[in-house]
Each structure stands twice: as structure tokens, then as C-alpha cells.
Amino acid sequence: xxxxxxxxxxxxxxxxxxxxxxxxxxxxxxxxxxxxxxxxxxxxxxxxxxxxxxxxxxxxxxxxxxxxxxxxxxxxxxxxxxxxxxxxxxxxxxxxxxxxxxxxxxxxxxxxxxxxxxxxxxxxxxxxxxxxxxxxxxxxxxxxxxxxxxxxxxxxxxxxxxxxxxxxxxxxxxxxxxxxxxxxxxxxxxxxxxxxxxxxxxxxxxxxxxxxxxxxxxxxxxxxxxxxxxxxxxxxxxxxxxxxxxxxxxxxxxxxxxxxxxxxxxxxxxxxxxxxxxxxxxxxxxxxxxxxxxxxxxxxxxxxxxxxxxxxxxxxxxxxxxxxx
Amino acid sequence: xxxxxxxxxxxxxxxxxxxxxxxxxxxxxxxxxxxxxxxxxxxxxxxxxxxxxxxxxxxxxxxxxxxxxxxxxxxxxxxxxxxxxxxxxxxxxxxxxxxxxxxxxxxxxxxxxxxxxxxxxxxxxxxxxxxxxxxxxxxxxxxxxxxxxxxxxxxxxxxxxxxxxxxxxxxxxxxxxxxxxxxxxxxxxxxxxxxxxxxxxxxxxxxxxxxxxxxxxxxxxxxxxxxxxxxxxxxxxxxxxxxxxxxxxxxxxxxxxxxxxxxxxxxxxxxxxxxxxxxxxxxxxxxxxx
Numbered sequence: 001x002x003x004x005x006x007x008x009x010x011x012x013x014x015x016x017x018x019x020x021x022x023x024x025x026x027x028x029x030x031x032x033x034x035x036x037x038x039x040x041x042x043x044x045x046x047x048x049x050x051x052x053x054x055x056x057x058x059x060x061x062x063x064x065x066x067x068x069x070x071x072x073x074x075x076x077x078x079x080x081x082x083x084x085x086x087x088x089x090x091x092x093x094x095x096x097x098x099x100x101x102x103x104x105x106x107x108x109x110x111x112x113x114x115x116x117x118x119x120x121x122x123x124x125x126x127x128x129x130x131x132x133x134x135x136x137x138x139x140x141x142x143x144x145x146x147x148x149x150x151x152x153x154x155x156x157x158x159x160x161x162x163x164x165x166x167x168x169x170x171x172x173x174x175x176x177x178x179x180x181x182x183x184x185x186x187x188x189x190x191x192x193x194x195x196x197x198x199x200x201x202x203x204x205x206x207x208x209x210x211x212x213x214x215x216x217x218x219x220x221x222x223x224x225x226x227x228x229x230x231x232x233x234x235x236x237x238x239x240x241x242x243x244x245x246x247x248x249x250x251x252x253x254x255x256x257x258x259x260x261x262x263x264x265x266x267x268x269x270x271x272x273x274x275x276x277x278x279x280x281x282x283x284x285x286x287x288x289x290x291x292x293x294x295x296x297x298x299x300x301x302x303x304x305x306x307x308x309x310x311x312x313x314x315x316x317x318x319x320x321x322x323x324x325x
Numbered sequence: 326x327x328x329x330x331x332x333x334x335x336x337x338x339x340x341x342x343x344x345x346x347x348x349x350x351x352x353x354x355x356x357x358x359x360x361x362x363x364x365x366x367x368x369x370x371x372x373x374x375x376x377x378x379x380x381x382x383x384x385x386x387x388x389x390x391x392x393x394x395x396x397x398x399x400x401x402x403x404x405x406x407x408x409x410x411x412x413x414x415x416x417x418x419x420x421x422x423x424x425x426x427x428x429x430x431x432x433x434x435x436x437x438x439x440x441x442x443x444x445x446x447x448x449x450x451x452x453x454x455x456x457x458x459x460x461x462x463x464x465x466x467x468x469x470x471x472x473x474x475x476x477x478x479x480x481x482x483x484x485x486x487x488x489x490x491x492x493x494x495x496x497x498x499x500x501x502x503x504x505x506x507x508x509x510x511x512x513x514x515x516x517x518x519x520x521x522x523x524x525x526x527x528x529x530x531x532x533x534x535x536x537x538x539x540x541x542x543x544x545x546x547x548x549x550x551x552x553x554x555x556x557x558x559x560x561x562x563x564x565x566x567x568x569x570x571x572x573x574x575x576x577x578x579x580x581x582x583x584x585x586x587x588x589x590x591x592x593x594x595x596x597x598x599x600x601x602x603x604x605x606x607x608x609x610x611x612x613x614x615x
Contacts, residue, residue: 223575224539231499232537238503239510248500250492281575288492288568292579322414322567 082135085308092315094268096140097133098290100282101126103274103298110298116160121300123168132307134179134213140264141215144282148188148222165219166196169203176203180212186258187221214262221258223284230256259286266290269314271307273299291317346591350401353595356602359555361405362398363577365569366391368561368585375585381425386587388433392443397594399447399481405551407484409569413459413493427464430487434467438474448480454547455489456497484551491571498545502537505545548573556601560586578604 084090101122108118126143133141146161169183176183185200192200233256237243243252259265267283267290275296279287293310295302366387373383391408398406410430416423437444437451444451453468460468468487543549553573559565562583566574578601582593 224572227495227499227572228537228539228542231502231542234499235503235506235537238507245500245504245507248496248503250496253492253496253499277579278577279575279579284571284575285492285495287566288490288571290565292564292566292581294564317563321417322412323417 082132082304084136087308088136088311089315090137093137093311094314095138096142096262096264096267096269097138098142098144098267098270098283098287099129100144100270100272100280101299102272102276104300106274107298107300115157116164118300119161119164123164125300125302127172128303129307130181130213130215131179132304134181139214140262140267141213142218142259142267142283143216144218144221144280146187146219146221147281148220148225149281151191151220162193162196165217166199169199173203173206176207176210176215180210182207182210182214184214184216184261185219186216186226186261187219188225189220191220216259216262218282221282223279223281226258226283227253227285229258253285257285259283269293269310271295271302271310273297273302289319289321291319346397347400349595353598353602354402357605358402359598359601360403361407361552361554361556362403362597363407363409363554363557363570363574364391364394365409365557365559365567366586367559367563369587371561372585372587380422381429383587384426384429388429390587390589393591394589394594395443395447395449395483397591399443399449401598403481405482405484405554407486407548407551407554407570409486409489409567411455411487411489412568413456413488413490414568416459416488427461431464431467434464434471438471444475444478444483448478449475449483450478450481451475452482452484452550453487454484454494454550455487456493457488459488482551484548486547486569489547490568491566492568494547495542495572497547498542501545502541505541506537546572553577556580556597558582558597560584560589578608 084093104118104122105115106118107121108115111117130141145165151158175181183203185204189197189200230253234243234248234252238245238248254260254265257265266286266288269292270279270283270287270290271293272278273295275294277294291314293313295306295310297306369383369387371383372378372386373380376383378386395406411426415426436442439445443449451471453472457465457468464487548570553575554570554577556578557566557570557574558580560582562581564579564581566579580597580600582589582596584593
């Protein structure tokens with residue numbers, strides 16, 4: 001009676017409850033809406049600066065980072081070859097982490113900056129996270145860069161984001177090749193500018209043999225649309241006679257979704273920053289058994305310590321998949 | 326004599342509590358009220374262990390908590406309530422537990438049909454959603470009887486998800502959409518007009534019209550009987566969906582209070598509504614942009 005193929009990962013991740021690690025703040029408080037708000041982190045000091053001065057400061061910082069990377073490239077060693085922090089356990093690390101990078105606009109507004117500054121700061125956060133994931137053995141990192149619903153934003157912002165993606169892919173391609181990072185892009189790429197589409201397919205082609213970390217960037221992506229396109233592809237297979245209606249199963253749908261580019265399509269952990277507690281039409285099917293972590297920090301402020309907090313919370317969870325331990 | 330006074334005092338106290346609750350709801354109704362709330366009722370077994378109860382009693386206390394929450398929802402004016410009663414994954418549990426849950430469900434479903442039950446008091450129409458073929462015969466028949474008995478109620482809706490997982494629901498919708506399209510195409514072919522189109526050249530517009538759309542999939546979902554939820558609450562502090570309403574929760578707010586389901590009460594409900602009202606205007610603005 002119960003011969004349904006269930007989309008449950010076959011690796012046994014049922015773990016007994018580990019004793020809580022001593023951390024300064026209870027990690028459960030992170031997702032508990034009745035707990036008192038933690039004392040707000042002080043904002044980075046805001047001197048009254050003009051936009052030009054801020055832009056210059058950013059430019060100098062980026063130049064310094066470029067220099068550092070060039071130096072380390074020559075030395076053949078990544079500047080932050082981070083070992084796993086002692087609070088985390090190697091065998092409990094998630095294989096696939098998904099991130100909704102929310103809060104760039106709010107971060108910029110808080111500092112009186114234009115939204116573009118927020119997105120630039122967000123790109124920096126992402127670079128840091130990709131490096132950490134690469135060093136800590138996370139196999140797949142999926143990030144929600146641009147939703148299908150975001151096309152309605154002001155044209156100036158959308159154009160800036162497209163330019164930002166192009167710039168980031170071009171500048172990071174060397175690092176991906178060196179660090180063994182494979183980049184894949186999911187979403188409706190037909191709406192992207194031609195130059196970006198070409199850049200993406202070139203980058204995907206160049207990095208497709210890399211296997212240390214797979215970075216999946218969701219651009220112009222909608223979870224519902226993903227399922228619909230899987231359904232259409234199945235329907236056309238049925239129409240062509242390659243498939244019978246009875247053969248349609250959950251694993252078949254899984255193979256037709258856009259996340260079929262990876263061995264681990266189901267995220268173990270989903271992090272959403274800026275305190276919003278919603279999925280917002282990201283990876284709907286794939287999030288069936290994913291543990292959620294809602295971080296209060298805005299995305300540009302999400303760094304190593306916040307990521308460690310999310311991982312600690314993840315490692316303490318009991319994943320039962322509907323059964324009992 | 327004392328017993329009489331005791332029960333009078335209880336009655337007066339009960340009336341006072343109800344009056345205060347209704348007043349609070351009147352005040353809340355000035356602001357936006359969620360149209361649809363979904364509950365994942367997690368923590369029954371942990372509650373039973375915590376209180377040293379016999380096996381299965383945690384779920385019975387959980388049922389009482391459910392009745393209270395339904396009362397609060399319908400009194401406030403929430404029109405749709407969905408609950409995750411039993412997942413397809415739960416069939417993996419040990420057979421005794423599954424059987425005791427099935428027995429409990431059958432008992433409570435039969436209770437729902439009775440005259441004085443909550444569904445008749447608030448005019449609630451009950452739906453049982455999921456792959457009902459997986460249920461045992463007596464439970465399935467009881468569910469069908471309950472659906473027929475409440476079919477004429479129209480003030481509110483209660484959707485009880487049994488033998489349900491969201492991936493199974495989407496799979497079912499995909500199968501039905503493919504079947505429908507297949508029948509459409511077969512009809513076109515047999516009537517000869519499809520043949521004609523192929524002769525003339527199948528142009529792109531026809532290709533696009535024949536594609537499966539969002540609306541085709543949505544109309545075959547089990548949850549077509551209700552709009553998307555505004556709030557999804559999972560008790561006992563676990564922050565995951567466990568294959569519940571994946572499609573429908575694309576834009577809804579997710580809350581995970583750490584209270585166990587049998588311990589949930591009025592103050593948690595109140596807090597949820599206040600949070601909803603606090604976030605509502607910001608979310609509405611975003612939704613209007615869509």
C-alpha cells in the first residue's frame with residue numbers, strides 16, 4: 001500500500017540530540033517570536049559624508065581587497081584558509097545551504113546611501129560566504145540573487161543589478177577556477193540582457209568540471225515557475241510518447257526541476273536575513289524538509305559569526321522526516 | 326448546596342472570560358484580520374512525555390487545544406483554517422501508534438458531525454484533503470460522511486490534511502494537468518481539427534496556448550478549496566515545513582513559537598494576530614507591487 005517513492009534523502013541524518021554548546025545567546029531565541037529582542041547591534045558610525053566620499057572609500061576598499069587577492073594568488077594560498085570553528089562538528093555540516101539575501105535596500109537606507117551601495121555591500125557579503133562554504137566542506141550553496149517578482153522594481157535598480165552580476169561574474173571567474181567552484185545559474189534567463197546570458201553560459205561551461213563547491217545563483221527565479229516548467233517538460237514527454245501518465249512520480253518531477261544541475265537538490269538549511277519570516281517564492285518543492293533559520297541582521301551585515309550561529313542552530317536540530325526517533 | 330454555588334461561580338467566571346475574549350476580538354477587528362491561518366500541530370508526544378502521560382494521551386490533549394484554537398479563529402472572523410493532521414511520512418511510524426492515531430481521528434471525525442459540535446455552531450464546512458485512498462476504510466468513510474454532512478455550511482472552512490504531503494499534492498496536480506491536456510489534444514486529433522493544424526503548420530501561438538499554465542496546476546491542487554494562507558504556525562519550536570503547503574506558503578508569514586501544541590492558548594493566538602497586524606501594511610505594499 002505504501003510503495004510511494006518519497007523524495008527523502010537516503011543518507012541517514014537522524015541524529016540524537018547533542019548537548020547545547022555554550023554560546024552567549026540562546027540560538028532558539030533566534031526563531032522564537034515571543035522572546036525579547038536582543039539589544040540592537042550598533043550601526044557602523046555614520047559621519048555626515050557625501051555620496052562621493054563613500055564611493056571613494058568603497059573604491060579604496062575594493063582596491064585593497066584586489067591587492068590582497070593578487071598577493072595571495074601569487075603565494076598560491078587563499079588569505080582566509082579558515083579552519084572549521086571549534087563550536088561546529090564536521091560530521092553534522094549541512095551538504096546544501098540556501099540563502100535568501102534580503103536587506104540590501106534597508107541597509108543602504110539606514111546609512112542614507114542609494115540602493116546600489118547596499119547591493120555592492122551585499123556582493124561583498126556573498127563573496128565572503130562563498131569562501132567560507134568552500135573551506136568548510138559545504139558542497140552546494142544556492143543564493144536567491146534576483147526573483148522573478150523583482151522585475152517590477154525601478155528600472156534604474158534592475159539595470160544596476162544586471163551590471164553588478166556581470167561585473168561580479170567577470171571578476172570572480174578566476175577565483176572560481178582556482179578554488180574549484182562550479183557556478184550554475186537557475187531561473188528564467190530569457191529576460192536577462194544578452195551580454196549577461198552569454199557571460200553566464202561561458203562561465204558555466206568554464207567551471208563545469210569543478211567539484212569542490214557548487215554555487216547556484218537563482219536569477220529571475222520563481223519556485224512556482226520552476227514546478228510549472230517541470231510539469232510542461234513532463235507533459236511534452238507524455239505527448240511525444242516517451243513517457244506514460246502512470247510513470248509520473250515525485251522523483252521524475254525532481255529530475256525535471258532546475259535544480260537537477262546538482263547532486264544535492266534539497267537544501268538542508270535555509271537562511272533568510274533581515275528578519276523577514278517568509279520563503280517568498282524561492283525553491284518551493286525543494287524546501288520540503290529544509291530547516292529554516294531567520295537571521296535578524298541585514299544581508300550586508302551577515303558575516304562569519306552570524307553564519308556560525310546559523311550552523312550551530314542547524315546542528316542542534318533533530319530531523320525526523322515524519323518518523324519517530 | 327455548595328456544589329450548586331461552585332458550579333454557578335464557574336459559570337459566571339466562564340461567561341466573564343468569554344465576554345473579555347470577545348471584547349479583545351472586537352478591538353482587534355479594527356485592524357486587519359488574517360483570512361486563512363494554517364497550523365502544524367507539533368509537540369503532542371513531547372507533551373505527553375513531559376507530563377508523564379500514557380502513550381496517545383498527548384494527542385488527545387492536543388485535540389482539545391485544537392478545538393480551542395478553532396473557537397478563537399472563528400470567533401475572531403478568520404474564514405479559513407487548515408491543519409496538518411497526518412502526513413504520508415507519518416505512516417512510517419510504528420504500526421501501534423499509527424493505528425491509535427487512526428482510531429482517534431475516526432472518533433473525532435464522528436464527533437464533528439454531531440449537532441452540538443463546533444462545526445455546526447460556527448457554520449463550518451469541513452474538507453479532508455490528501456491522498457484519502459491511503460487511509461483505512463472506516464476512517465475514509467467517516468471523513469466522507471463528515472464532508473457530506475457539512476457541505477451546506479458556508480460561514481467558514483476547515484481543511485484537515487490527512488495522508489497529505491505537499492509534494493504528493495503537486496504530483497497529483499501535475500498528473501491531472503497532463504491527463505487533461507492529453508485528453509484535449511486527443512479530442513482535437515480525433516475531431517480532425519488537430520490534424521488540420523499540423524497540416525497548416527503548428528505556429529508558436531498555438532504551441533503557447535497549449536502549454537500547461539499556473540492556473541491549470543492550481544485548479545488540480547487539493548487546496549483549491551481555500552486561498553493561500555496568510556500565516557503558517559508550527560508549534561514546538563521546529564522551524565521547517567515538513568512537506569506542508571509548500572506551494573501555497575510561497576508568500577505567507579511563518580511563525581514557530583516554541584510552545585508545544587497541547588499547551589497553545591489564547592495568549593499565543595493573540596500574539597500571532599498582533600504580529601500579523603504589525604507586518605500587514607508592509608506586506609500589502611509589497612504585494613500591491615506584484
